[in-house]
Amino acid sequence: MCGIVGIFGIPVASKYAYFGLYSLQHRGQESVGIAVFDGKCIREYKNLGLVSEVFDEKKLQELPGEIAIGHVRYSTTGSSTYQNVQPFCVKYAKKTIALAHNGNLVNAYNLRCELEEEGHIFQTTLDSEVIVHLIVKYLREGLVAAITKTMKRIRGAYSVLLLCDDVLVAFRDPWGFRPLAFGVLNGGYALASETCAFDLLGVEYLRDVAPGEVLVIDENGPKSYFPFERDPQPLSHCIFEFIYFARPDSLIYQKNVYTVRKNLGFNLYRECPLRADFVMPFPDSGTYAALGYSQASGIPLEFGVIRNHYIGRTFIQPSEKLRDLSVRMKLNPVREFIREKEVIVIDDSLVRGTTSKNRIRSIKLAGAKKIHFLISCPPLRYPCFFGIDFPQAKELIAAKHSVEEIRKFLDIDTLYYLSLEGLLDSVGDLRDKVCLACFTGNYPMEVDFSFRKDITEL
Ligand code: AMP
Numbered sequence: 001m002c003g004i005v006g007i008f009g010i011p012v013a014s015k016y017a018y019f020g021l022y023s024l025q026h027r028g029q030e031s032v033g034i035a036v037f038d039g040k041c042i043r044e045y046k047n048l049g050l051v052s053e054v055f056d057e058k059k060l061q062e063l064p065g066e067i068a069i070g071h072v073r074y075s076t077t078g079s080s081t082y083q084n085v086q087p088f089c090v091k092y093a094k095k096t097i098a099l100a101h102n103g104n105l106v107n108a109y110n111l112r113c114e115l116e117e118e119g120h121i122f123q124t125t126l127d128s129e130v131i132v133h134l135i136v137k138y139l140r141e142g143l144v145a146a147i148t149k150t151m152k153r154i155r156g157a158y159s160v161l162l163l164c165d166d167v168l169v170a171f172r173d174p175w176g177f178r179p180l181a182f183g184v185l186n187g188g189y190a191l192a193s194e195t196c197a198f199d200l201l202g203v204e205y206l207r208d209v210a211p212g213e214v215l216v217i218d219e220n221g222p223k224s225y226f227p228f229e230r231d232p233q234p235l236s237h238c239i240f241e242f243i244y245f246a247r248p249d250s251l252i253y254q255k256n257v258y259t260v261r262k263n264l265g266f267n268l269y270r271e272c273p274l275r276a277d278f279v280m281p282f283p284d285s286g287t288y289a290a291l292g293y294s295q296a297s298g299i300p301l302e303f304g305v306i307r308n309h310y311i312g313r314t315f316i317q318p319s320e321k322l323r324d325l326s327v328r329m330k331l332n333p334v335r336e337f338i339r340e341k342e343v344i345v346i347d348d349s350l351v352r353g354t355t356s357k358n359r360i361r362s363i364k365l366a367g368a369k370k371i372h373f374l375i376s377c378p379p380l381r382y383p384c385f386f387g388i389d390f391p392q393a394k395e396l397i398a399a400k401h402s403v404e405e406i407r408k409f410l411d412i413d414t415l416y417y418l419s420l421e422g423l424l425d426s427v428g429d430l431r432d433k434v435c436l437a438c439f440t441g442n443y444p445m446e447v448d449f450s451f452r453k454d455i456t457e458l
Contacts, residue, residue: 001245001387002086002102003027003072004180005197006161008168008217009188013068014060016190020197021051021070026247027102027193028074031085035098036065037166042096046071046085066188067168069161071100076387077108077453078125087163088129092136097164101128102193103157103178104387106447109455111153125456131160147171147214148227155445157238157386159209161191168217174228175236175444176211177386177435179252182222189217194250208254211235236435236444240388242427243377244348248288253430258288263426264376264418265292265346272416273297274372277341280304282331282359286347289376293346304338304345304363305331327358339367346374350417351390353397353406360410372414379403379417382441385451390438392452 003024007013017034032054033046043063047054051072071086078084087098105111108127111134116122120133134153138146143164157177162169170191172180183190183203190203198205209215214225237253238245248258268289278300281290284307294301311330345363350356360371379398384390393399397406398417407415420439424431437443 001027001074001076001389002100003193003197004100004102004159004161004191005070005193006100006168006170006191007066007068007188008190009066010185010190011066012060012064013066014063016185016201017068017070018051018055018060019200020190020192021072023197023200023247024072024193025051027245028072030075030080031073031082032071033085033087033100034060034063034068034070035087035089035100035163036063037067037096037163038063038065042089042098042163042165044087044089044098046087048080048082048085067163067166069098069100069163069168074389075453076104076389077127078456079454084124084126086126086128088124088126088132090132090136093139095139095165097132097136097162099128099132099163100161101126101131102159102180102387103173104385105130105154105156105158106385106445106451107155109451112456125454127456130154131158135162143167143169144214144216144225148225151212151214151227159193166218170209170213170215170217172209172211172213174212175234175435176253176433177236177238179237179241179246180209181251182206182209182215189222194246194252196247196250199249205251234444235433237430237433238386238388239423239427239434239436240377240384240438243423244285245388253433255427255430260426261288261348261376262292262295264423265289265294266296267422267426268346268374268376268416268418269293269296271419271422272374272414274344274414275299276344276370276372278302278304279344279346282345282347282356283307285349286345286376289348290346293344293374299344302337303334304343305333305359307331327355327362331359331362333363333366335366338363340369341367342370342372343368344372344374346376348376349380350375350397350406351380352395353409357410360412364411371412372416373410373412375415375417377418377423378420378439380438382438383449384438385443385447386435386437388438389453
């Protein structure tokens with residue numbers, strides 16, 4: 001998963017991109033980069049690390065210009081190395097081109113093999129690099145035609161920002177997997193994965209870049225192209241953006257994430273009405289569903305575990321004796337509160353089950369009398385090929401085990417997953433426009449189950 005931001009026609013665009021990326025940091029913490037057109041060519045700076053670690057005032061000043069794109073990365077194809085940091089920049093036929101991509105292509109490997117046979121030389125192991133090679137291959141026909149042709153060859157999830165010298169282009173796959181918002185600011189324009197970036201920048205949200213749209217912004221302003229026939233395939237907005245990924249203060253697919261997460265909690269109560277001393281989330285991911293459950297049930301919401309927000313990377317491996325260290329570093333139970341209590345614990349999802357097992361163990365050690373664990377989405381049984389980092393099915397606990405087996409493994413009194421209907425009800429009118437493949441195995445397009453995120457590195 002990744003976050004992208006684009007700025008057009010705003011002095012010191014790099015600073016706006018920086019603050020935009022700052023708001024999108026939750027979408028990727030491995031690396032960050034900003035590319036700016038300085039009037040002659042595109043310059044960039046990028047590195048591994050967080051936005052605040054990689055950039056400072058001086059580095060931003062060294063990126064002058066009014067047009068910029070930026071990217072924060074959480075790798076889903078290609079490892080986390082310097083060469084794979086985006087934006088991906090190239091020089092071609094006296095043009096400078098930079099690309100920032102959120103999503104995952106399902107046919108990148110085949111396209112890459114085909115392009116390599118034609119003599120293309122790849123610099124990274126990113127699926128995103130294929131997009132640049134194809135655009136460059138068709139560029140003789142003009143930028144819009146090249147992008148249009150490329151979109152017809154790539155399949156999968158892509159919300160892309162492309163700088164080609166002084167032209168900024170945003171384009172989005174026709175399934176609309178990943179979000180991409182468009183807004184105006186002081187006569188200029190901005191694009192971002194989520195509207196929380198706009199709030200910080202003072203950008204007025206206009207609309208989303210539509211699924212299948214190519215939005216070109218140049219000195220004449222924005223212009224849209226629609227290379228696909230309207231509604232050629234059902235929309236497939238990623239529902240996991242609502243469940244876990246996006247920030248609750250964002251609008252994605254024109255819907256507020258906070259509201260949807262609270263609905264998940266309301267529906268959890270409707271389906272699984274329990275009584276207990278209090279409801280508590282595993283913060284932050286379970287917070288808003290827990291709030292919904294508490295409001296629907298009238299059971300008080302308490303914070304039975306406290307999150308440390310300042311965790312960076314740790315280089316010290318906890319010893320056997322300190323095996324709870326990594327769990328406690330992030331979430332520490334409030335013993336005085338939990339001791340002798342019956343608690344309803346809410347989290348957004350269970351992936352491998354290992355983190356939850358440790359977290360549950362720590363509240364048990366704090367003296368909880370009874371633990372009911374509720375998950376605000378159905379069992380995750382199938383891998384995601386569109387940009388959420390879900391492992392192969394064999395690593396997903398619900399792919400191999402029944403709910404009862406998982407309950408026993410977690411050693412708790414109740415385990416309940418929200419139903420698919422409860423999930424769909426929570427997104428209201430988007431119910432027919434979402435991708436549910438990780439729950440149902442019904443993928444909106446053909447996928448290759450042998451895919452691995454290091455496929456281009458083997
Ligand atoms: P686990 O118990 O190991 O399955 O971890 C569950 C926790 O991981 C939950 O709090 C989730 O919010 C969080 N999580 C959500 N999505 C992912 C993901 N793609 N990969 C890993 N952990 C995730």
